Amino acid sequence: MKNDLIVTIFGSTGDLTARKLLPALAKLYKQKTITQNVKVICLGRRDYDTETYLNEMQKLTSKSLDLPHLSKFVEYFKMQITDLTDYQKLNTYIRSISNEHSKHIYYLAIGPEILADVAKNISESKLIEFNNTNQVLVFEKPFGHNLESAVKVNQMLWNYFDEKQIYRIDHYLGKEMIQNLMTLRFANRIFEDTWDSKSIESVKIFVKEEEGILNRAGYYDTSGALKDMVQSHLLQILSLVAMDPPNLYESDYIKDEKVKVIRSLNIDKKSVLFGQYKGYLEELNIPKDSKTETFVYFRVFVNTPRFRGVPFEILTGKKLSQKESYVEISYHKTSEQEKWNLPLHSNKLRILINPKGAVDLSINSKMPGLKDNLEVVHLNFTTTPSVEGNIPEAYEKLLLDIVEGSRTLFTRWDEIEASWHFIDEIKKCPHSLFVYESEHELMEKIN
Ligand SMILES: NC(=O)c1ccc[n+]([C@@H]2O[C@H](COP(=O)([O-])OP(=O)(O)OC[C@H]3O[C@@H](n4cnc5c(N)ncnc54)[C@H](OP(=O)(O)O)[C@@H]3O)[C@@H](O)[C@H]2O)c1
Structure with a gap:
């Protein structure tokens, strides 16, 4: 047959x-x-x-x-x-x-x-x-281990195949909430009209893991958190959060905008923190003098008219308090909030990617009752358990897209090239390797 x-x-x-x-x-x-x-x-x-x-x-x-x-x-x-x-x-x-x-x-x-x-x-x-x-x-991935090796792999592939025939998988892009980022931003006026430095004070992109390296010693020790996580997943999320609207909802238009973001990144050199969890050197097949980082944090600015001056905090690491990935947008206070000098919080939009998809917007509200007390309340939605059972795994979506020839969720070469440029720049920033036992210690060093 x-x-x-x-x-x-x-x-x-x-x-x-x-x-x-x-x-x-x-x-x-x-x-x-x-x-x-x-x-x-x-x-x-x-x-x-x-x-x-x-x-x-x-x-x-x-x-x-x-x-x-x-x-x-x-x-x-x-x-x-x-x-x-x-x-x-x-x-x-x-x-x-x-x-x-x-x-x-x-x-x-x-x-x-x-x-x-x-x-x-x-x-x-x-x-x-x-x-x-x-x-x-x-x-x-890995698409090379630095810019030079990635260029070599790519040139090798282009010798034999046209770019249209190559699908580079970053499975993070197949996750529901990552796919939802563009819809949330561009299909909701309340977000799209406030998605810039006038309204947004700072952005966090945190991808935390609770586990250690499990049985991936051979691969992980040659890679580390910066190459394993930041070069691919975190820069992809960052570019989706910070990009300008594409002219058309089509793969190449979207990627053009994402690449512009990655090319306009300015690292805050003094903010870079590398960490290694205590016990990493005792893991099976890890050299006793390994300097590989299992945690990275840095602040970066997106030098575009939309986001100039807004710090983006990027954090990822292993052996942290829990498995959790999210984007958190913190808004400026209103001028009235400043004038009234009340203990009012700034609005926060949190987009939870892992372990489940959820969106939570915190707003200030008056507590019901005779007094003028205020409280923070949450408008949120979560992918409910009944829906969750039906949520496809990232690989189902990615395989289906390949079958149907849809390229939006796959990485184009210039995105990878720009990412490696940036990663190589971070590696050059002066940093020591902080050995950590808990997430708390890391947070204290960051703040
Ligand atoms: N596993 C994941 O979740 C994951 C996630 C993201 C990316 N990736 C990437 O996907 C790729 C595959 O990952 P994996 O975890 O499946 O690796 P793996 O478990 O080590 O499997 C590698 C496969 O390659 C075959 N192979 C290795 N050397 C070979 C050789 N010289 N000749 C013929 N076959 C050979 C192995 O065959 P034998 O069984 O005969 O040795 C095995 O089938 C890697 O590039 C990895 O970085 C994996």
């Missing part, structure tokens, strides 16, 4: 495939959001058949895989993905199950060390032909 959609996963025996890709594909298939005429080819060098493969994948994740559905469209295909000679049989197989209109997604769930070899093999074996947007390549 010929398939309309063929997803080929390179590195299909890994964590990403087991925990994210297979569950997302199973759900999209079960809900008939993608064609039922789909084949997912899982490439690996291990000696499995499809049934053994799926059972092995189940062992890699604590959640239950939907094996009845997966076994309908998944097929394990044994080959060595770094060896070009093995691609001939793959190509022959894929041609035998596709038609001229089939969409082909080649998902590289592999580390950066074999990315160049695999990309070259995909091109040389003609699995992807230049400019054919029915044949696309998907890969995950």
Whole structure:
């Protein structure tokens, strides 16, 4: 049978495939959001058949895989993905199950060390032909480890593929509240008309994690919080919060505005704080003299007419008090608040991204009763539990967008380039490494 959609996963025996890709594909298939005429080819060098493969994948994740559905469209295909000679049989197989209109997604769930070899093999074996947007390549961060290496990876990819064929995944952009940021800003006059330095005093973008590095020592110690979190997720959130409205709600227009923000960042050099949680050096496979940061904080200014002079506080770290990600917008007090000299709070708009989506606006109000007492009250909405059960995982949304050719939630090269410029600048700021035992200690150092 010929398939309309063929997803080929390179590195299909890994964590990403087991925990994210297979569950997302199973759900999209079960809900008939993608064609039922789909084949997912899982490439690996291990000696499995499809049934053994799926059972092995189940062992890699604590959640239950939907094996009845997966076994309908998944097929394990044994080959060595770094060896070009093995691609001939793959190509022959894929041609035998596709038609001229089939969409082909080649998902590289592999580390950066074999990315160049695999990309070259995909091109040389003609699995992807230049400019054919029915044949696309998907890969995950890390997009290099500094500007220089990112440029190299990108130039390598552009040798073989057109930018329109490349999908760079930052899974944070698939989260509901991140997608909602533009709607909140641009589809609500009360926010859009006050979204500038005249009304906004400061902005916080905080992404806190409670856990340590778990079993990611090898990767994490070469990366650290700045590259792992700030270069991708936090700068992406910052650009969505600070950008000017795009002329059209279309991928390239949106990215043009996001890039302008990242290019106009001015770091407050004195504010930079790097931290490492106590016990990091005792984690398995971490060198005893590691200087890798597990916490970063800094203040940055967005040098655009809209936000000039407004400090953006950026914070991310591991082993903090709780898992929580949010954007908090603090508004200036009104001139009456200043004149009356009452203990009135400034309005705050908090957009909670993780662990659940919520929006909370705090306002001042008179307490009901005979006295003139005041209180802060909250206007809020939360994604309710019944809705939450139906909220798609980030990877479902991202995979569906790739199938449909929608590029808004994927990172364009110039966004990555501008981000690395900025990250390299932060690294040059003088900073020491503060060893912390609690979030409280860090907050005291910041304030
Ligand atoms: N896991 C996540 O949640 C996550 C999140 C964001 C980004 N990413 C990125 O996604 C990529 C994959 O992550 P992962 O966590 O799935 O990694 P992983 O668990 O280490 O899996 C890597 C996969 O690549 C294969 N592989 C490694 N070296 C190979 C070689 N020389 N020849 C053939 N196959 C080889 C492995 O095959 P074997 O099983 O045979 O060794 C395995 O299937 C990485 O770039 C990672 O940074 C992952």
